Structures are given as structure tokens and as C-alpha cells.
Amino acid sequence: MKTRFNSYDIVCTISELQKLIGMRVNQVYDIDHRTYLIRFQRGEEKCVLLLESGNRIHTTAFEWPKNVTPSGFSMKMRKHLKNKRLESLSQIGVDRMIDLQFGSGDAAYHIILELYDRGNIVLTDYEMTILNILRPHTEGDKIRFAVKEKYPMDRAHQNTMPPIENIQEHLQNAKIGENLKKVLNPLLEFGSAVIDHVLLKSGFTLGCKIGKDFIVAEHMPKLILALEYANEMMDLARKNVSKGYIIQKKELKPTADNKEDFIYTNIEFHPFLFEQYKNYPYKEFDSFDVAVDEYFSTMEGQKLDLKALQQEREALKKLENVKKDHDQRLMNLEKTQELDKQKAELISRNQVLVDNAILAIQSALANQMAWPDIKMLLKEAASRGDPVASAIKLLKLEINHISLLLHDPYQDSDEESELKPMLIDIDLAHTAFGNARNYYNQKRSAAKKQQKTIESQDKALKSAEKKTKQTLKEVQAIHSINKLRKIYWFEKFYWFISSENYLVIGGRDQQQNELIVKRYLKSGDIYVHADLTGASSIVIKNPNNGPVPPKTLAEAGTMAIAYSIAWDAKVVAGAWWVNNDQVSKTAPTGEYLTTGSFMIRGKKNYLPPCQLVMGLGFLFRLEESSIERHKNERKVKIVDDESEHTDSLIEEDREIELIEDSEEDEQFENNLNPIQEESKADLIMEENKGENQDVSDEENNLSQFPDTQIRIDVSGSKVKLHIDNNQSRVTSKDDLDVIYLGDDKPVIINATNKQKNTEVKQKPLPKKENKEKTEIEPKKNDQIVLKRGQKGRLKKMKEKYKDQDEEDRRLSMQVLQSAGAAKEDKKKNKNKDPSGPKQQTKKKNTTKPASLPKNTQIVENIEEDTGPGPEVDMLDQLTGKPVVEDELLFAVPVIAPYSTVLNYKFKVKLTPGTGKRGKAAKTAMAVFMKDKEITSREKDLLKAVKEETIARNIPGKVKISAPQIQKLKK
Numbered sequence: 027m028k029t030r031f032n033s034y035d036i037v038c039t040i041s042e043l044q045k046l047i048g049m050r051v052n053q054v055y056d057i058d059h060r061t062y063l064i065r066f067q068r069g070e071e072k073c074v075l076l077l078e079s080g081n082r083i084h085t086t087a088f089e090w091p092k093n094v095t096p097s098g099f100s101m102k103m104r105k106h107l108k109n110k111r112l113e114s115l116s117q118i119g120v121d122r123m124i125d126l127q128f129g130s131g132d133a134a135y136h137i138i139l140e141l142y143d144r145g146n147i148v149l150t151d152y153e154m155t156i157l158n159i160l161r162p163h164t165e166g167d168k169i170r171f172a173v174k175e176k177y178p179m180d181r182a183h184q185n186t187m188p189p190i191e192n193i194q195e196h197l198q199n200a201k202i203g204e205n206l207k208k209v210l211n212p213l214l215e216f217g218s219a220v221i222d223h224v225l226l227k228s229g230f231t232l233g234c235k236i237g238k239d240f241i242v243a244e245h246m247p248k249l250i251l252a253l254e255y256a257n258e259m260m261d262l263a264r265k266n267v268s269k270g271y272i273i274q275k276k277e278l279k280p281t282a283d284n285k286e287d288f289i290y291t292n293i294e295f296h297p298f299l300f301e302q303y304k305n306y307p308y309k310e311f312d313s314f315d316v317a318v319d320e321y322f323s324t325m326e327g328q329k330l331d332l333k334a335l336q337q338e339r340e341a342l343k344k345l346e347n348v349k350k351d352h353d354q355r356l357m358n359l360e361k362t363q364e365l366d367k368q369k370a371e372l373i374s375r376n377q378v379l380v381d382n383a384i385l386a387i388q389s390a391l392a393n394q395m396a397w398p399d400i401k402m403l404l405k406e407a408a409s410r411g412d413p414v415a416s417a418i419k420l421l422k423l424e425i426n427h428i429s430l431l432l433h434d435p436y437q438d439s440d441e442e443s444e445l446k447p448m449l450i451d452i453d454l455a456h457t458a459f460g461n462a463r464n465y466y467n468q469k470r471s472a473a474k475k476q477q478k479t480i481e482s483q484d485k486a487l488k489s490a491e492k493k494t495k496q497t498l499k500e501v502q503a504i505h506s507i508n509k510l511r512k513i514y515w516f517e518k519f520y521w522f523i524s525s526e527n528y529l530v531i532g533g534r535d536q537q538q539n540e541l542i543v544k545r546y547l548k549s550g551d552i553y554v555h556a557d558l559t560g561a562s563s564i565v566i567k568n569p570n571n572g573p574v575p576p577k578t579l580a581e582a583g584t585m586a587i588a589y590s591i592a593w594d595a596k597v598v599a600g601a602w603w604v605n606n607d608q609v610s611k612t613a614p615t616g617e618y619l620t621t622g623s624f625m626i627r628g629k630k631n632y633l634p635p636c637q638l639v640m641g642l643g644f645l646f647r648l649e650e651s652s653i654e655r656h657k658n659e660r661k662v663k664i665v666d667d668e669s670e671h672t673d674s675l676i677e678e679d680r681e682i683e684l685i686e687d688s689e690e691d692e693q694f695e696n697n698l699n700p701i702q703e704e705s706k707a708d709l710i711m712e713e714n715k716g717e718n719q720d721v722s723d724e725e726n727n728l729s730q731f732p733d734t735q736i737r738i739d740v741s742g743s744k745v746k747l748h749i750d751n752n753q754s755r756v757t758s759k760d761d762l763d764v765i766y767l768g769d770d771k772p773v774i775i776n777a778t779n780k781q782k783n784t785e786v787k788q789k790p791l792p793k794k795e796n797k798e799k800t801e802i803e804p805k806k807n808d809q810i811v812l813k814r815g816q817k818g819r820l821k822k823m824k825e826k827y828k829d830q831d832e833e834d835r836r837l838s839m840q841v842l843q844s845a846g847a848a849k850e851d852k853k854k855n856k857n858k859d860p861s862g863p864k865q866q867t868k869k870k871n872t873t874k875p876a877s878l879p880k881n882t883q884i885v886e887n888i889e890e891d892t893g894p895g896p897e898v899d900m901l902d903q904l905t906g907k908p909v910v911e912d913e914l915l916f917a918v919p920v921i922a923p924y925s926t927v928l929n930y931k932f933k934v935k936l937t938p939g940t941g942k943r944g945k946a947a948k949t950a951m952a953v954f955m956k957d958k959e960i961t962s963r964e965k966d967l968l969k970a971v972k973e974e975t976i977a978r979n980i981p982g983k984v985k986i987s988a989p990q991i992q993k994l995k996k
Contacts, residue, residue, distance in 0.1 A: 028294045030081040031141050032217030033186075035314070036122055037260055038268040038297035039084060042315045043115050046073060046085075051107045051128060055092040056100040060145065060160065063090060064103075066112065076319075077137075079160055080145015083124060084315050088323035094518060095537045102158040103149060106135045119182030120215045138177060150177050186215040186260060190250055194242065202237030209236065216256045223300040224259075228252035232302060259298070268297035270317025272309045295321040341494050348490040352483050359476040363469045369450045370465035372432040373458055380430065380458035382414045387421075387428055387454060397423055419449060426454045511916045511970070512647070514900075520562060520589055520979055522922030523645070523901055524578040527660035532562035532585055536622030539563035543609060543624060553609045554582040554633075556601040561590035563622070564601075575662045577925075579603055583633040584923040588640050593981045596938045598637065602630040636923075640936040640981060642950050643927035645904040645920055646967065649913035656905040656912075659929075906930030910961065917967040921979040932957065932968070939985025946986045947977040953988045 031039070049066035056062050060079040063086075066072065076086045096104070110128035118125050122141040127134055134152040139145075147160040154177045162172045169178055187193070193213055200209045207221050214221065226232060228248050234240050240249075273294035290307060297314040311317040373380055390400045400421065407415030420429035430452055434445040452461050519542065520532035531546065533539035542565050547553060550571035554564035564586045568574055583601035592599050610625040619625065648656065827835070907929060908914055920927070927933040932954045936946070954960065954968055 027292075031083070031122070032219060033120070033122060033215045034217045034220045034260065034263065035295075035297060035318075036083075036117060036124065036141060037263045038314045039318070040115060040117050040124065041264055042267050042313055043075075043083070043085070046075065046112050047115060048111060049073065050109055050111050052109075054096075054100050054103045054107060056097045057090050057092060059097065060147075061090075062100065062103070062147065063092070064107070077139050077147060078145075079139070079147050080141060080143065082141070082318065082322065083139055084318040084322075086319045086323070088319060091513075094541055099147075099158060099160060103137070106149065106157065107137075110135065118179060119184045120186050121182035123182055136177075146171070148177055154179060183215055186257060187253060188213055193249075193253075194246060197236060197240075197242050197246075200236050203235050206230070206234050206236055206240050214253070214256070216260065219294075219296060219300055219302075220256050220259060222302045223298075224252040224256045226301040227255065263297065268314045270311035270314040271296050271299050271303075272311070272317055272321050273303045274307045274309065276307055292321055292324065345490050345494040349487060352479065352486065356476060356479055356483075359472050359479065362472045363476070366465045366469035366472065368445055369448065370462045370469070372434065372445055372448060372450060373452070373462040373465065375435055375445075376417075376430075376432045377458040377462075379414060379417055379432070380452060380461065383418055383428065383430055384452065384454055384457065386414055387418075391423075397421065422451070427451050428454065514918070517918075520585065520921070522581075522585065522920050522926055523660065523904065524566075524581050524922075525660060525926050526575050526578050526662045527901055528574065528578045529567040529901060530564060530578070530582045530585060531567065532564040532589060533622070534562070536620070539622035544611070547606050547609060549606060551606045552579065552582070552603050553606060554579070554586050554601055554603045556583070556586040556590055556592075556599060558587065558590040558592055558599060561586050561592075561601075563624075566603075580633055580636060581923045581926055584636040584638075584640075587636055588638060588923075588981045593638060593938050594983070596638065598635050600633050600635040602632045604628065604630055638938055639924045641922055641924035641927035641930075641933050642936055642946075642976070642980070642986075643906055643920055643922065643930040643933035644954070644968065644971075645906050645918045645930075646908045646912070646964075647915040647918065648903055648905055648908075649915055652912040652914075653902055655909070656907070657902060659905065659907060660901075906933075908964065914963055914967055917964075917971055919971055919976040919979075921981070931959070932964075934991075935987040936980065936984045937987065938981075939983055941984050941986060943977040943980040943982075943984065944973060946980060946984050947973045949986050949991070950976065950988075953991060 046066055049068040049071070052065040052067040052072075054062065054064050057076075062077050064075045064077070066075060074086050075083070076090070077083050093100075107128050110133075111130075112126065112128055113130050113134070114125070114127045116125050117123065118138070124139045124141070126137040126139070128137070129135055132152055135157075136148075136150045136152075136154065138148040138150065140147070144161065148156055148171070149158040150156050156171070156173050156175050156177055159171055159173060164170045169181070171177075193210070196209060196213060197206075207218060207225065210221055211218055216224075222232060225234070228251060230245075230248075230252075231239055236242070272292050273296065274290040275293045277289050277291055294303065295314075295318050296303070297317075299308065299310075309317075309320075311320065387400070390403065395403070400423075404415045404418055404421075408418075417430045417432065418428055419431050422428060428451075429449050431447060431449050433447045437445070452458075453464065456464065516529060516531050519538060520534060522530055524530055531542060533542050539562065542563055543553070546567070547565050548567075550568045552566040552568060552574050554566065555561060562585070564582045566574055566578060566582050582603070586601040587593075587599050590599075591597075604626055608626055608628045610627060611619060612625055613619045904918065905912075906927065908931060921936070924933075924935050934950045934953055941949075951968065951973065955965065960968075
């Protein structure tokens with residue numbers, strides 16, 4: 027299979043890629059350590075150029091998976107090439123090196139792509155001084171490829187072929203029988219495919235040998251004409267855009283029914299239909315560039331096809347081996363019967379001789395002769411011509427046997443007897459007649475085995491054929507599933523879909539934590555974290571910008587704790603959450619934040635401690651027609667009041683005091699865990715301060731907490747707490763309820779003294795200083811730190827807009843439809859609020875950014891490519907509860923809090939333990955495969971999932987729990 031460009035390919039692709047000249051570099055990405063993408067743009071026209079060190083260069087329409095974080099080489103290219111225009115794209119000499127020049131004059135930069143040997147990509151400035159190099163190395167003693175060294179442009183070959191005299195000399199010095207193409211290829215810059223083509227066109231055979239098919243003195247003029255034709259082909263390729271051809275190979279696809287079926291696999295790509303590939307099947311394209319892109323983009327699919335083909339061949343080979351094994355067994359049994367019959371007949375015909383031999387050996391043993399002495403005695407007797415001693419060829423006294431060479435005594439010298447002389451083992455414990463009977467018995471036993479084998483042959487072959495057909499069917503099913511399998515963008519992270527249909531993602535390491543916040547944390551999203559070593563940064567995607575229900579927050583908190591040190595330590599802990607606008611990458615003056623670290627501004631909302639119980643389950647991708655059936659299986663559950671139906675809202679920054687107290691409250695306080703006790707202590711301390719806190723009137727008059735019967739009425743000057751006793755409620759110890767409002771302040775409610783529609787007075791509380799702030803905010807009077815280049819830009823702006831007043835600026839912003847005016851209005855409205863900026867109540871999931879100090883700078887995202895937003899429709903395509911009527915496309919393994927996967931059809935419980943992740947994944951698959959309700963389609967989908975894909979998201983060493991799991995382990 028062809029994997030790299032030759033000289034002719036390079037000439038053709040450079041001619042076609044001239045269309046990129048004049049386009050500007052928009053962005054640079056890396057696919058792996060040697061493959062890079064350069065995105066070009068000119069007005070509305072966009073194009074992506076792919077460069078692979080040592081192999082290829084072409085434009086691509088295929089969506090290649092980019093690296094999560096750009097490599098150092100990518101960042102260097104971005105720094106120097108971004109927004110630069112591609113000025114030229116040319117071949118260096120006639121060698122397999124391509125020079126891409128970006129920018130002109132002293133601001134020019136070059137990318138040199140080497141497509142030979144191990145390959146290389148070199149970034150240089152306008153003087154060809156190396157700024158960065160993919161593979162630093164040294165050629166010989168003088169040429170050194172490293173940063174700050176000059177790139178040697180003069181080492182490239184300048185001529186496609188040497189003088190004819192040199193070629194003739196090399197051919198004359200070549201060994202007789204050597205391949206002509208092998209001698210010519212190092213001398214010429216055409217590529218092996220062109221050489222084969224021109225040789226065939228000139229009348230030479232493919233693979234002709236020097237001294238046999240090619241005589242130098244005789245065939246040299248014909249070779250010169252062929253080489254001139256090759257030169258003409260190169261010149262034509264430099265002037266015109268070539269067509270593209272993918273050469274294919276026809277593979278016979280084995281089937282259990284012995285029907286002929288074929289698949290076509292790509293083996294070569296070329297800009298010309300060469301003579302040697304004229305009889306091959308091929309696909310033609312309008313341009314060579316498109317053909318190369320198609321060839322490499324379908325290579326992975328081809329590998330899957332070939333893998334499936336190999337598995338099918340192995341299955342049919344097993345069936346063939348079963349048939350051969352049966353035939354061989356029958357043949358051996360027939361031979362055994364014939365052999366035993368002949369041995370028995372020879373013993374019968376030589377009965378006297380056999381009996382005398384048995385008697386002689388038994389006599390010697392009875393006289394207690396040593397075994398070596400018996401051998402010497404037989405040798406002496408045989409030398410004297412004793413017939414009995416001559417017949418005994420071998421003593422096997424350790425098993426009480428001797429070997430006799432017996433002939434047919436009734437054989438005439440003129441006729442050939444069916445009984446040929448044979449060495450036969452004789453048992454000394456039996457007479458000649460007894461030995462003959464034993465051989466006849468063995469013959470009868472072999473005949474019975476043969477009959478049984480023949481009888482069972484049909485049954486065994488049918489079973490083997492059935493098993494083979496099933497294997498072929500499974501291979502095809504898994505192959506089609508793998509082709510349909512879509513890798514979702516969030517699968518590179520820790521992820522799950524919550525019980526209420528929110529996508530939750532978390533970083534595997536510091537780089538992914540950084541990426542999740544920078545690229546995927548959008549307006550309305552929630553950031554969840556835990557104050558533990560190794561805790562992942564969790565983001566709850568909230569595309570609707572509505573309030574996120576408490577259950578989803580709790581599940582995200584469980585995920586944050588599970589992927590931390592708490593899992594291995596088996597420690598129960600709690601997480602916290604904040605709004606997206608509270609998370610910043612801006613450090614205080616004089617400090618810096620490491621990769622994966624962030625500043626949290628404002629209050630942290632602490633979640634109750636969560637149990638370390640995760641679940642492994644499977645989601646199934648539904649076909650479009652089956653999605654409607656599972657539309658609302660994951661939704662927010664709301665408890666409705668009989669009189670009023672209100673939306674579920676989460677109150678924030680609202681602290682209330684309940685007047686009713688009792689002895690049960692005191693008893694409950696003694697049973698609180700340390701986190702709850704600490705929170706209650708904060709509440710009491712705030713009550714003692716006795717300062718007033720204004721409550722914003724802009725909030726809803728009636729708020730209802732989901733999963734409880736508590737509603738807060740803020741319509742009047744007092745906050746009223748309504749408790750509904752008629753509906754079922756969740757009871758806690760001592761029949762008390764603990765609820766968390768806003769900043770995790772526990773509100774204790776005495777359940778025994780609850781009365782319906784009881785009004786509870788509120789004592790205004792001051793807003794306390796935020797102790798949970800991760801870093802100290804810098805003072806307002808600190809000096810503003812400007813980025814590099816900002817000072818100059820500000821000076822220019824000041825000069826440009828010095829005559830413009832505030833009204834002119836506002837009108838111009840409205841005309842331009844800029845966001846500036848909207849932000850200004852928000853600021854004005856904020857300052858007009860009588861409660862003041864500090865006393866305003868923050869609403870959850872608002873798009874308003876957090877208020878930052880004057881010297882705080884917002885770090886812009888390095889990546890311009892914002893990740894795809896998780897649409898609710900996309901999540902609705904996945905279900906954990908498939909039904910028989912559903913059409914399923916593929917299965918996706920998911921690790922989530924156990925409460926999330928509780929309703930899934932296939933799930934197991936994971937808790938901290940000692941089992942390895944790979945073994946846990948195998949055990950889970952065994953559990954799912956033994957499920958009595960599993961369908962054949964579901965079984966195929968689960969088999970198509972690789973075990974390493976299942977195991978990669980398991981938190982650590984685990985104990986796996988499921989019904990009847992002990993039987994499976996045994």
C-alpha cells in the first residue's frame with residue numbers, strides 16, 4: 027500500500043496547489059507529532075492544507091481529529107504565520123522538498139517540507155535561518171539541522187537525470203541479472219512508477235533484467251528515448267493540473283454458502299493512469315489533490331474492511347480444518363484396521379515361530395538372566411542361523427514385549443503377497459493365538475470408531491457450519507457498527523448525562539481542566555469542583571440558561587469527588603459549585619496561576635457530602651425514528667402544589683431565620699456532621715451581627731424547591747415559608763428536614779411542629795465577607811498592568827477619539843450594533859439600583875459577567891475553534907433504556923454516579939476496592955452478556971465496544987457489584 031509521495035506526485039501537486047497563493051493563514055493545528063493542518067482563508071473562500079512530514083501534502087475536506095492541546099511546534103507556527111499571506115509554493119530544485127513562503131521581504135517566513143527518508147518540517151525566517159525544526163539532526167560532518175542554523179538550500183538536486191554517459195556507465199558496471207529499474211531509480215528524479223511506465227511503453231518487460239532482457243549495447247538507444255519521454259511527462263505536469271487515480275485491488279470475500287463476493291481495497295494513488303496499472307480496477311477523480319485526500323481519508327475504513335475480511339477468512343478456515351480433521355480421522359481408522367488385520371494374519375501364519383520366541387524369552391527370564399545377557403545370547407544364536415533368534419529384532423522387556431520380523435511363510439517366490447514383511451510387537455504374557463486375537467479386537471474397535479465417526483460427521487459439520495455462519499454474521503454486524511460509530515466530542519473527557527438531561531464533562535488532567543474552562547464553559551453553565559488533590563474540573567452544560575436542578579448538581583459533585591484522591595482513600599467529602607462568571611484565569615498582581623488552576627470570585631455553594639458510588643452503564647444511539655419514543659425519559663421532576671403550579675427555582679444569596687425552635691432542633695444539631703455544624707455556626711454568627719440586608723424585588727414572588735414541600739413567598743416585606751404536610755416528604759433523623767439555600771446555609775425545620783401555611787418572619791442579615799475566595803482580590807488603587815502592545819493601542823485610540831463625547835460614542839455603537847452600548851447600559855442600571863452594587867442579589871445563570879477589580883485582565887482563549895455546544899436534541903439520541911421496537915445504531919459506555927444509571931437496562935455498581943479497571947470492564951461485559959432480557963442486536967452492539975474504551979473512565983481500583991456476579995466469577 028502506497029503511503030508517500032514520489033517525485034512525479036510532488037510536481038503534480040505543486041501545480042495544483044498554486045490556487046492557494048494569495049490566501050492568508052487563519053489557524054494552524056496538529057493531528058499528531060508529524061501531521062499538521064494549516065487553515066487558509068480569502069474572503070468567503072476557505073481551505074485546509076495538510077502536511078505530513080516525509081509523506082504527503084494536499085488540501086483536505088475531511089474532518090481530521092485535532093489534538094486537544096496544540097503542540098509547541100504548532101504554537102511556534104501560529105506565532106509567525108498567523109494572518110500571513112502565502113506568497114509562493116515551489117519545489118526546491120527537482121528534489122522531494124517543498125518551500126512554502128508566507129509574507130514578503132524582511133517579514134517573510136518559510137515552511138520547508140521534506141518528503142524523503144524520515145521526513146522533516148522546518149520553519150525559517152527570510153534569511154533561511156531555522157527558527158524551529160521538527161526533527162533536529164546532523165547530516166555528515168558539516169550540515170547541522172538545528173535552531174539558529176542556516177538551512178542548506180544548495181544541497182537539492184537540480185537535474186532530473188544525469189548525462190547519458192553516466193547512466194550507461196552504471197548499467198555496464200551493474201551485475202548481470204540485476205533489475206533494470208533498481209539500477210535506474212537512484213540515478214533519476216522521476217519516481218519508480220514513471221520509470222516502469224516509460225519502460226513498458228518502450229517495449230521492455232516489467233522487471234526486466236540486465237544482461238538477459240536488457241543488453242546495454244543493443245537496447246541503449248531505446249532506453250534513451252524512454253527517458254526523454256519521462257522528461258516530457260514531468261514538463262507537462264508542471265504546466266497542467268493532473269487528474270487523479272486510485273488503483274484498487276479486487277479481494278475475494280469468503281462466504282459460508284460458497285458464493286462469490288468481492289470487495290475493493292485501495293492500494294495506490296497516482297496523477298496518471300500508468301501502463302502497469304491499466305488492467306487494474308481504478309477510481310478516477312477530477313484532480314490529483316482530491317484523489318489523495320480520498321485515499322488517505324478512507325484508509326481507516328479500509329483497515330476495518332480488511333480486518334473484517336481477515337476474521338471471516340479465519341472463521342471459514344476453522345470450518346475447513348474441521349472437515350479435514352474428520353476426513354483424516356476416518357483415513358487413519360481405515361489404515362489402523364488394515365494394519366491390525368495384517369498383523370493378526372502374520373502371527374496366525376507364523377504361530378509356531380511366535381510361540382517358540384515367547385518360550386525362549388520366558389525361559390531366559392525364568393532363569394533370572396540379566397537383560398544385557400539375553401541380548402548377547404540372541405545375537406550369538408542369530409549368528410549361528412537360529413530362525414527364532416533371527417526373527418527377534420527388538421526387546422521391550424520394560425513393557426513385557428518383544429518385536430518380531432514376520433514374513434508370510436506361504437508366499438511363492440514368483441507371486442507378490444498381500445502380506446508384506448512387518449515388524450510386530452508380541453506380548454509375552456499371551457500365546458501366539460492370544461496376540462492374534464488382540465490385534466483382531468483392535469481392528470474391530472477401530473471399525474466401531476469409524477462407524478461412529480461417520481454417523482457423527484454430519485452432525486459435527488452442521489454444527490461447525492452453523493457456528494461459522496454465526497461468526498460471519500457477528501463480524502459483519504460489528505464491522506457495520508464500527509463504521510456507524512460516531513465519536514462524540516465530549517468522549518475525550520470524563521462525562522455523563524445527568525438524570526435530568528444535562529451533559530456533565532470533567533477534565534482528565536490539568537491540560538483538559540484548562541481546556542474545559544477556556545473552550546467549553548459558556549454563559550449559563552455551572553462549574554463544579556472539590557477542594558481535594560486530583561479533583562477534576564467539572565462543567566455542567568446548560569444550553570437553555572435555566573436553573574440547574576439540585577439533583578444534577580449533586581451528581582456532578584459526586585463525579586468531582588470520585589475523580590480525586592478521595593476514591594483511593596475511601597473518604598466521603600463534599601464538592602462546591604459556582605456560576606460560570608465566577609471562574610477566571612486572572613491572577614492577582616504579582617502572582618500567576620498554573621495550568622488547570624483558576625480564580626473563583628464570590629461565594630462557593632457547597633454541596634452535601636456524597637457517597638463514593640459510581641455506576642458503569644451503556645447508552646444506545648437511537649435511529650431517528652425511535653427518538654420520539656424516549657423524548658422525556660430524562661427530565662426534571664417537579665412536585666406541584668394542589669393550588670398553585672410554580673416553576674422550580676433555586677434561591678441564591680437568600681438567608682432566612684426560622685423563629686420556631688424546640689428541643690428536637692437542639693438534639694438534631696448534636697447529630698450534624700462536621701460540615702453541617704460549621705455551616706450552622708456561620709449562620710448563628712451572622713444572626714448575631716444584627717445588620718440588615720436588602721432583598722431584591724426583581725426575583726419571583728414564589729419559589730419552590732424541587733423534591734421538597736417548601737415554598738418561599740417573597741411577595742411582601744416579609745419572607746414566608748409554606749410547608750405542605752398533605753404530600754409525602756423525605757424524612758430525616760428525628761423527623762427533621764435540612765435544606766440548603768444559596769451559599770449552603772442549613773435551615774433546620776422542626777417537622778413535628780409544622781403547620782400548613784405557617785408564616786415565618788425573616789430577620790435581615792448582613793452579607794458576610796467571602797471566606798471561600800480562592801485568592802485575595804487586588805486593591806482598586808493598584809496600578810493597572812497593561813499587556814504588551816496595549817499601551818500603544820490605547821494611545822492611538824485616545825488620539826483618534828479625543829473629540830468624541832459620550833453621546834456620540836453611544837450613537838456610533840448603536841449604528842455598529844456593538845455590544846459596548848449594552849454593557850454600558852447594564853452598568854448604568856446597576857449603579858442606579860438603590861440597594862447598591864454590593865447588596866444586589868445575584869441571579870443564577872445570568873449572562874452578566876462577574877464584577878472584577880479594575881486591574882483584572884480577562885485571558886483570551888488561545889483556541890479560536892469553540893467546541894460544539896451540546897444540543898438537547900443530540901442528548902435525546904442516546905438512551906439507557908432501549909425497548910424491543912427501537913432501532914439501535916451503536917453503544918456508548920458511560921461511567922456516572924450510580925443514581926444516574928439506576929434506570930439503565932445495563933448497569934453495574936462501582937465502589938472503591940482492589941480490582942483492576944480492565945478486569946472490572948471484562949466482568950461487567952460478562953454480566954451484561956448473561957442478561958436474560960438482552961436482544962441479539964444489543965449483544966452485537968456491546969461486543970463492538972472495546973474493553974479499553976469501557977475501562978478508561980473507571981476512577982481507579984474498584985469493587986464491582988451486580989446480581990448473580992459471584993456465579994460469573996466462579
